[in-house]
Amino acid sequence: MQKVVVDQIGPAGELLRDVDPPMREEDKNRLLLEALPGAVTDVMAGVRVIRYRDQVILKKQVTHLGKPWPGFKKRIQIPRTWLEVERQASALGLRTRFVGIYHYGGVTIFVDFDPERYLRQKANNSAAHVATNDLYQAQVNGQFRRVDRSGNVVTSIRSASLQDYLTDGYESHQPRLDVFRQFNSVLFGMGHVDAMMAVKAMHEDRWPDRFQGEWPGFFLEYEFDRFVRTEGVQGLVEFQKVKAKGRYDYDLVFKSGATVAFYGDLKASDVVKQESPGNDAGNFARCLAEFGRFWYVVYEHETVHARDNGDVATIAWNEWRRSAGHLAPKGYNPLSYARRFKESVRFTRMSVLEVNDANAGVVLGDFAQGQQPDGAARALKVMIKKRNVDNFLIYSEAVGQSAPSRS
Numbered sequence: 001m002q003k004v005v006v007d008q009i010g011p012a013g014e015l016l017r018d019v020d021p022p023m024r025e026e027d028k029n030r031l032l033l034e035a036l037p038g039a040v041t042d043v044m045a046g047v048r049v050i051r052y053r054d055q056v057i058l059k060k061q062v063t064h065l066g067k068p069w070p071g072f073k074k075r076i077q078i079p080r081t082w083l084e085v086e087r088q089a090s091a092l093g094l095r096t097r098f099v100g101i102y103h104y105g106g107v108t109i110f111v112d113f114d115p116e117r118y119l120r121q122k123a124n125n126s127a128a129h130v131a132t133n134d135l136y137q138a139q140v141n142g143q144f145r146r147v148d149r150s151g152n153v154v155t156s157i158r159s160a161s162l163q164d165y166l167t168d169g170y171e172s173h174q175p176r177l178d179v180f181r182q183f184n185s186v187l188f189g190m191g192h193v194d195a196m197m198a199v200k201a202m203h204e205d206r207w208p209d210r211f212q213g214e215w216p217g218f219f220l221e222y223e224f225d226r227f228v229r230t231e232g233v234q235g236l237v238e239f240q241k242v243k244a245k246g247r248y249d250y251d252l253v254f255k256s257g258a259t260v261a262f263y264g265d266l267k268a269s270d271v272v273k274q275e276s277p278g279n280d281a282g283n284f285a286r287c288l289a290e291f292g293r294f295w296y297v298v299y300e301h302e303t304v305h306a307r308d309n310g311d312v313a314t315i316a317w318n319e320w321r322r323s324a325g326h327l328a329p330k331g332y333n334p335l336s337y338a339r340r341f342k343e344s345v346r347f348t349r350m351s352v353l354e355v356n357d358a359n360a361g362v363v364l365g366d367f368a369q370g371q372q373p374d375g376a377a378r379a380l381k382v383m384i385k386k387r388n389v390d391n392f393l394i395y396s397e398a399v400g401q402s403a404p405s406r407s
Contacts, residue, residue, distance in 0.1 A: 006064040006071035007132040007358070008104045013140040015132070015358045017071070021104060023061045028101050031108050032057060035162040045084040055097055055166060056089040058082050062102040062111060062130060072132035072359065072391040076100040076111070078118050086119060097166075098128065102135055109138045110162050114153035130154055131391040136358035145170050147401075148390050176236050176254055177352065177395050180297065183227050184350055187299070188399050192346045193219065195306075195313055196320065203324055208241060211326045213337040216345045217268035220299055221251065224266060239266070248287050250279070252297065263287055264295030271300045271348065284382050285364055288355060296353040296384065296392075301345040311335060313343035348399045353384055353392035362388055 003019040010016050025048065032050045033039050039052040050057040060076035078098060086096040098118065100111035113128040129148065137144035138156035143165060145155040157165045164171075198219040202210035205226075209218040225239040235255055243249040252264035265279060288294050306313035315334045322332055355363060363382045384392055 004064055004067060004071075006074075009102075009107055009109070009132065009135045009139055009358065010104075011106055011139075013136050013356075013358060015136075015361070016104075018104070020061075020063045023101070023103060027103070028059050028061065031101055031103060031159070032059060032099075032110075032162075035108070035110070035159045036166070037163070045081065045088050047081050047085050049085065052166060054093070055095045056085065057097045057099050058085060059099045059101055062100040062109075062135075065127070065129070070362070070388075072362065072388075073129065074102075074131065074135075075127040075129045076113070078113075078126045078128055082115075083119065086115060100128065100130060102130075107139060108159035109135050110157045110159065111135075111138075112155040112157065112165070114155075117150075117152055128152070128154075129390070130156065133354070133356070133359050133391045133393075136356065137354075137394065141172070143170060143172055144394075145172065146393055147396055148393070174395075179228070179231075179233050179236055180350065180352065180395070181397065182231065183224060184397050186227060187220075187223060187347050190347070192304075192344045194344050195317055195342060199317065199320070211321050211324075213341060216301060216303075216342055220268045220347075221266060248283065250287070250294075252295065254295065260291070262291040262293050262295070264297055267296060267298045268347075269298055269300050270303050279382050281364060281382050284355075288360055288364075293354055293356045296351075296355070298351050298353065299347050300349040300351075301347045303345050304343045306341045306343040307338060309343060311338050311341075314338045314341040317341060350397055351389065351393055352395040353389065354394045355382075355384075355392060359391050362391060 005017050005019055008016040008018045029041055029048075029050065033041070036050070036052045039050050042049050042051045044056060047058065050059065060078070062074050062076055064071065065073040065075050076098075082098065089096045096115060098113040098115045100113065102109040102111065111130050111134065118126055118128065129152075134144060134146070134154060134156040138158050142158050142161040143155065145153065147153055155165070155170055193216070195215055199210055199215055202219060202222050205222070207218065207222045209221075212218055221239065221241070225241065228234060228237060228239055235257060237255065238253045239251055240247065240253055247253065247260070248263050250263040251266040254261045254264060284294065314337065318332070318334045318336050321328070328336060363384055
């Protein structure tokens with residue numbers, strides 16, 4: 001089979017391009033035994049495993065998914081034989097781990113795939129997926145966990161942290177993400193947000209965009225800014241409505257005390273959208289080069305359009321705007337914005353997408369070319385397609401979703 005040049009991760013988390021190196025069974029055993037003092041090799045249900053304390057580790061090499069998939073898509077194969085190992089281990093009171101081993105150069109990263117979903121599906125040579133960004137986050141931070149779009153819990157662990165992880169469970173202190181966890185409980189708890197309620201609340205507080213037709217995004221900004229100020233967490237993140245001198249013009253300013261650590265943008269998107277809206281690629285590239293990472297915080301919502309209910313809400317909104325003193329440039333029109341006006345929305349899911357050195361090429365690759373295919377200049381936008389989200393996702397939460405355990 002022809003070797004394919006794909007994403008690889010270097011010691012500092014840098015993105016490299018090379019083929020996947022082959023790994024023998026003894027190589028996989030050696031890497032695990034070196035990371036886990038006291039572990040031993042064993043055979044269970046005819047399968048070679050690693051035994052560590054009360055845990056049975058089944059392992060496969062992490063490799064590229066194969067053509068025609070992009071270079072960041074990686075996986076391990078889970079054979080049906082692992083199910084019998086898990087059954088026997090469980091009968092002995094042992095915990096089974098499905099572990100992927102990524103090894104390139106001097107970098108070793110272990111990926112712990114929660115086996116629950118694969119056991120329910122009875123495996124049958126299933127593929128368990130992991131992305132370049134998962135490996136990057138583990139190499140830089142030691143441990144990294146996320147829930148992928150299919151609901152799988154994927155934990156990536158730098159080699160030096162594996163013993164602590166298997167002994168003490170997952171530990172990740174991310175106070176900036178804690179801000180959004182807390183805000184989610186407020187926003188998701190609102191249920192269906194009525195347009196008139198939202199715009200009147202913004203008007204009462206003189207929010208600058210209270211008369212805009214795309215009110216859900218501005219209401220999201222308004223609520224988040226109010227939350228940050230009420231909770232006093234400006235030392236972690238600020239919402240900037242008006243660009244401050246010397247700052248980039250992005251919504252979110254992530255802080256380390258009084259210092260800017262990096263920037264981000266807060267986005268609202270209908271759940272049916274296939275892309276996360278982005279920013280001008282030129283400014284974005286400069287910001288990324290200066291700070292090393294950028295967060296898109298995307299809130300998805302279910303939408304009820306006023307056009308589907310006789311435009312009653314659109315007429316009420318336009319009448320309210322007139323009564324509140326808004327002067328429409330083209331004069332009063334009770335059906336202004338009727339095609340797109342949203343009667344209500346319900347925020348149901350949020351994602352934090354990190355763009356960094358290991359994945360920026362996916363969204364900025366065209367920017368280096370700087371022109372249309374026909375040679376004309378273009379102002380490129382950074383757009384993250386849903387099919388690529390797993391290579392950017394660092395946190396997600398949905399209405400009714402239980403948080404993954406820390407074990």
